[in-house]
Amino acid sequence: MPPPTLSKKLTSIQGVRLPGSPSTWKIDIHYPPNSPRGIIQSITPHDVSTPRDDSVPTPLVLPALTHPHIHLDKAFVHSARQYAHLLPSAGSFQEALSFTTEAKQQFTVPDVLQRGEWLLAESVSAGVTAMRAFVEVDHTVKLVCLEAATKLQEQWKDACEIQIVCFAQDPIFSTQHGEENMDFIQKALEEHPQIDVVGTTPYVESTIDAAKQNIDWAVDRALQLNKHLDFHLDYNLDSGKEALVWYVLRSLQQRGWTSSTTSKRVMLGHCTRHTLFTHEEWSQISRIIHENDLPVSFVGLPTSDIYMAASPEQKVPHDRPRGTLRVPEMIRKHDLDAVMGVNNVGNAFTPWGPPDPLFLACLGVGVYQAGTQDDARLLYECVSTRARAAIGLSSSDPSLSDIGLKQGGCSDFLLVYDRDLTGCGVTRPCGSVAEVVWNPPATVNREVVVGGRVKRSGFVCVQNDPNHPIYVYSEK
Ligand SMILES: [Zn+2]
Incomplete structure (x- = not known):
């Protein structure tokens, strides 16, 4: 097609x-x-x-609009007939994990191509001309999703710039399949120069030590291969859990990853745990990033976060606080680089919402209580120019990320x-x-x-x- x-x-x-x-x-x-x-x-x-x-x-x-974080291979599983038996029945995070693992066993290249094309067609017609697309590589799907993504990247290159993330959704330093998963990731990185980004999920590792190993390995490998780096990080609302963002920032410092040593950037996604940080902790993150010239951006994924990230404490039955990064405050109060992404569409992790960045900007008005004209411009930038800069496709100079069209742009x-x-x-x-x-x-x-x-x-x-x-x- x-x-x-x-x-x-x-x-x-x-x-x-x-x-x-x-x-x-x-x-x-x-x-x-x-x-x-x-x-x-x-x-x-x-x-x-x-x-x-x-x-x-x-x-x-x-x-034009940008998807700074979208899962191409898992998109629209709910719209494909062969997965009709995997529609949510409980709607829980555990069910989403197990149903998605089951669906992944059925993934084929033609199937990922078809669902990926649905995603691309709807995204481009919404106004998206660039995207960072995650494709999983592990013992379950092997290189199936990656093969489909490289085909789509080539076929759609005139309409949409697709940045491919070789993504370890599964553990690579723990569990019985960790080693096998790592072998597939290494093979993918060695054999597919079309990969632009190394992506991992430290929180799926079974111990905190394995999560830290995962982080160090990904920083080293991305630097070595001169690729961008993207972590799914701190996806919980549990103040009792250690936030790994501090470890990531330290690992980048130790390895000398700065804006002047490389043009490649680091993105931290979800980070719902950070909504529990104090003002001082936010200031400290900002200080570490600025003092060490770290090219770090954050991406809030509100449609997924407010659906899945619930607080563990439920003393009052109807009290179910949700958490998602407060993107406008991060930019304005803490001088951080933050954008918004769709993450998942049409699957058990996020069964609701279209692949339309403007829908996200609109949701942001309510979620962030951001109702002024200035807020609207900022929210638009977060799914457009700022998102494009955050994934490294244009200059990260904030003065170039505003909404005005400019000569030379x-x-x-x-x-x-x-x-x-x-x-x-x-x-x-x-x-x-x-x-x-x-x-x-x-x-x-x-x-x-x-x-x-x-x-x-x-x-x-x-x-x-x-x-x-x-x-x-x-x-x-
Ligand atoms: Zn994601």
């Missing part, structure tokens, strides 16, 4: 709105020699002498329309970033430009659309 058809290269997009501006603009795109991807050459006021239908609002252009855009989808002939305008975050538009009201080429919305396939922007294409 082919990936989505993209248009020829655009040299200009005319008659679009930009955040915070009531007038219309023209974005010119330049293609550096030998580069398939365009960059923004200039943004200038749109020549109003160019005729268009002013009765219909023009689209709003925003930076990449030509990956999300165009948001407010076309009538009600069938009632009624259209409510959607003109600001805040409105996009507070009530995300349907994906048929989104169009994506990736590397300077358009992936048209499904809307134009069924309806003649009079008011798309004026696209000017290159002759080549």
Whole structure:
């Protein structure tokens, strides 16, 4: 099955709105020699002498979206018929673990390709042009998920940049399969140069010592192979458990992993245990990271966290506190780099929610009580420019991570329309970033430009659309 058809290269997009501006603009795109991807050459006021239908609002252009953390191989298990017997019956974490292990025994390359394609199609049509995709490698699935991911990475490369994580979801330093799992991970790393990231899950090891061995090994191996590093870390809400983030930061310091010694970055995911930290502990994390120039980012995974991460203490039966990293506070109060990710879709770990980063930003408004216009811009950045920088695909300079499009910036855009989808002939305008975050538009009201080429919305396939922007294409 082919990936989505993209248009020829655009040299200009005319008659679009930009955040915070009531007038219309023209974005010119330049293609550096030998580069398939365009960059923004200039943004200038749109020549109003160019005729268009002013009765219909023009689209709003925003930076494209990013998945900084998504499990490609486990996506949409619930939508595939062959796993119908593994739909949740209790909905517990233990059941999710055992059902997923059972499902993994059935994984095949064509099956992962199909479910991965569902994920990619829905993500790209939502506006995603880059993703960090986790694929498990262990004694159960062997290299099946990795093989499928490398195929998808190649097939979809024009529409979405897929960064592959070779991921040890299972123990590699303990349990009866630890050694075998490690052998598969090593084999994968040796044989697949398409892998961009080493990922492990220290908390699944059976002892704290094995978890620390897991961390040290992953830091060493990622440094040695010059790859990014990504940990699923401290996924609990138990103040009695040691938080391993301190050990990770120490391990990075001891091995000299700094922003100046390597361009590769370190991501810490889940980290729900950290929501129990005091203000002083947060300040200490920030101080260690800044004083030692550690290129560390955090990713909050709220749809999974609020579903699965419950506090162990339940003295009052209905008192079930949830925990997920408070991303805006980490950025603003503690000067940490933090973003938001979808994690799982359509499986026992997270049966709810779409693979749409805007849905996450919207959820963030409620979860973080972040209702101002500034909050909305920050939440958008956390699933867009900041997420892209956190996975190492663009500069991590915070001044470049804001929502404004800039000359020299990449030509990956999300165009948001407010076309009538009600069938009632009624259209409510959607003109600001805040409105996009507070009530995300349907994906048929989104169009994506990736590397300077358009992936048209499904809307134009069924309806003649009079008011798309004026696209000017290159002759080549
Ligand atoms: Zn995950």
